[in-house]
Amino acid sequence: MVQIPKQQPAQRSVPTSADVARLAGVSRATVSYVLNNTSAVRISEPTRRRVHEAARELGYVPHAAARSLRAGHSRMVLMPTPEIPMGPLFSRFFNELQWALSRFDYTVVQYASLGLTGEDAARAWAELRPVAVLAPDASALNPRGVTVLKRSGARAVFTLGPHRVEGAHALLMDGRRVGEAAALHFLARGRRTIGVVVPEEAGMEPFSRPRLEGVRRTVERARTAGASVTELPLAYEEASATRLAARCRARGIDAVFAYNDEYAMLLMRALQDDGIDIPEDIAVLGSDDLMLGRLLRPRLSTVRIELPSGRGLAELVDRVVRDPGAEPEVHDVLGADVVHRESS
Amino acid sequence: MVQIPKQQPAQRSVPTSADVARLAGVSRATVSYVLNNTSAVRISEPTRRRVHEAARELGYVPHAAARSLRAGHSRMVLMPTPEIPMGPLFSRFFNELQWALSRFDYTVVQYASLGLTGEDAARAWAELRPVAVLAPDASALNPRGVTVLKRSGARAVFTLGPHRVEGAHALLMDGRRVGEAAALHFLARGRRTIGVVVPEEAGMEPFSRPRLEGVRRTVERARTAGASVTELPLAYEEASATRLAARCRARGIDAVFAYNDEYAMLLMRALQDDGIDIPEDIAVLGSDDLMLGRLLRPRLSTVRIELPSGRGLAELVDRVVRDPGAEPEVHDVLGADVVHRESS
Incomplete structure (x- = not known):
């Protein structure tokens, strides 16, 4: 076994491939071929081993940046x-x-x-x-x-x-696909007053906007009599969900696509605490198919996304x-x- | 505004600081001082601006690796x-x-x-x-x-x-602290037959072992008559939780520290489906203080971790x-x- 001293002076100079070449008794080019696994050059097993041992003993590792500067x-x-x-x-x-x-x-x-x-x-x-x-x-x-x-x-x-x-x-x-799947699901089940949760947290817009757009587009194209889409801003906190539950009731929303399973769980709790029956009064749909959806009662329907x-x-x-x-x-x-x- | 042609031939050579120096009519050293924000050298505002404009026009960005090789x-x-x-x-x-x-x-x-x-x-x-x-x-x-x-x-x-x-x-x-807090909480509430969930998923051991150890150590030190600790392996899937719920009932477990809030949610569902009352029959404790714990019924107690x-x-x-x-x-x-x- 090669012995490595345990404590290194912190400012000690960094070993180079020249040091490895010297210790192994080979050229710098050979060191480079061996350590970069070049297949173009044939190098004997004993030489390879000698280079690897020398590199290990000196604590030498190739410098990715130097290599990339050369290449x-x-x-x-x-x-x-x-x-x-x-x-x-x-x-x-x-x-x-x-x-x-x-x-x-x-x-x-x-x-x-x-x-x-x-x-x-x-x-x-x-x-x-x-x-x-x-x-x-x-x-x-x-x-x-x-x-x-x-x-x-x-x-x-x-x-x-x-x-x-x-x-x-x-x-x-294309996140619109997610909204599209949600909208088709609701329309096929006779839901007409569709709400779409849009998280209020910063940075979520690139994900939430296309989903909303997908729902809108699908409902417009379906031309189902009386169908409408309402944007429902929701912050990921209980007070916001409580307010939104009351709003859903007041506006006669009968289906909510809740952005994802976590927001769906938050909203479901608020709806149930408000005495609203799921799915009888309001159908709820999440997305991402997380484990938690299967643990909720009623079990959460969800849009499964395939990557x-x-x-x-x-x-x-x-x-x-x-x-x-x-x-x-x-x-x-x-x-x-x-x-x-x-x-x- | 500087015009940049929209399509670049893919193999076109990468602009260097020498190109920037030439276009700005300054030395390479000046380019380096300006782009690396060196405060040691005073350079006039107009010169700075010329260098930045030339760099932008050529699409030049400093090379972090080259800089680090020099430094x-x-x-x-x-x-x-x-x-x-x-x-x-x-x-x-x-x-x-x-x-x-x-x-x-x-x-x-x-x-x-x-x-x-x-x-x-x-x-x-x-x-x-x-x-x-x-x-x-x-x-x-x-x-x-x-x-x-x-x-x-x-x-x-x-x-x-x-x-x-x-x-x-x-x-x-020190994850043992987490287990320690959990154990003290249970012991103070008269619980004696304490189970500790250990996730079966790969890669979790560095986190789960210390928590289990913390519970064990605390219970041993407390020397409370009749107190015991049982390790409860659990995979993050419903079937595994169902089996574990039955096992908890059979072994007379009266408190479970469920590793974290997500495993706690999984286990709570299985316990409740098995007709076990929480916390009457079995107390359950998660960790991480996630939102989902507040949405469960009963609301989940949890170990809050401070980093x-x-x-x-x-x-x-x-x-x-x-x-x-x-x-x-x-x-x-x-x-x-x-x-x-x-x-x-």
Whole structure:
């Protein structure tokens, strides 16, 4: 076993690949071939082992940035993270995507934009010189931002969200589909006075607006006599839900699409405390198909959202990185269908 | 307004600071001073403006890695992310910390370790050459990993979690406190046969074990006649909860600390469906003080966990970066107290 002294003087100089080469008795090029797993050059097993042992003994690790400076680009995929916490659905999706990208030897890094949007955000991301960027809609990446990223060397710029951005590939997540599924569900069950919860919390608009729009559009197209859509602002707190329950009663709302399962749970409690029967008086529908919906009584109906497989997306990202000159592609990746339980 | 052509040929060369210097009619050093906001050198406002305009026109952004190669270290703070999704509590904490660190001009980057632990994980992080690392316990960073990071130039290595790691500063989050608060709450209310839920899902052990240990330790120390602690494995699914409810009844459990509010909700439903009265027959306690607990009937009692302010932590990180030779510090950062509602 190689002995590593336990305490290092803090300002001790960082070991370089030249140190590794010296200790292993090989050239710097050989060190680079071995540690970067280059398959183009054949290197004997004993030499490989010697290099790895020397690197370990010295505590040397390759410098991703130096490597990327030499190569002209990095293997870093940057995923700017939205400031609102991701739900379990998106967490799972991102986890899967990160795994899949790592199989293609990309290093996936998440970066909180912290209030920066558009071109400013793009400039901050560009400083890290990612080879690919997957930008959620909340980052408000714009065409100028895409240009900034491409000029800094990003070969693949993708947006994830309801909108396309000129110059970028789009993984289109059209939230209107979610609203559409909800509206069709209610209309088919004879509901006419449909309310749509719009969360009042900051940062939710990119998600809530398309859902509302999807409900409106579907109800308009259906031309069902007497059907109407009411926007229902709701803060994620009990007092707000209590007020909204009274409003639903006063306005004769007979169905509410409650944005997601958590807001649905909040509203259901307030409706039930107000003596309103679910689904008899008011049908309630959430979305995301979380466990909690199955635990409520009545059991919560919900819109199940399907996201694409991480593996498929990783292949797409890799393909675009290899062929950065290709025309921007648009992939429609969001599916939505209703899981009918007892609340609707 | 500066005009930027909309489409860039993909392989066009990336603009450099030399291009900016040429267009602005200044030296490269001046470009560097202006764009890196160096305060040591006085540069006139018009010159500053010319440099910024040239940079914008060319689409130039500084290269964080190149800058860090010159400086010998970066301003990157790396936060490896655990693979299990963070709850709202930790999401808020991390958000706040990221904001606070950005005020100190650090770039905070999250990195999913994707199955790597210990020294292997440290080596992957070291490739990014962060100046500071905040490693959650789930990453299983070990003393050798700390050495790897320090040798690669990291000036501040912190762990966040229940354990100290030699050579690293510790933000000690002692989950035993959570179990301790739960146990004291039950004992004070005359409960004796205490069950502790331990989630069966992978990756939860670093969080669940200390809570169980905290309950055990507290009950042992209290020396209350007849008091016992039973470990209750529970998967996050209804069938598992149904089996556990039957088991609680069979074993005469009179109080359950259910790991967190979500597992508590799952178990409460199963207990209630089994005809068990809460809290009369069995008292139930969650943790994290989520909104959903207030919406349950009976309202869920819960352990509220207090995490330190992001601002305070950011100051600590910055102080250690400036004085990397200092002895490792241990900060006890987790507080826990019970919010008593109706379920206990």
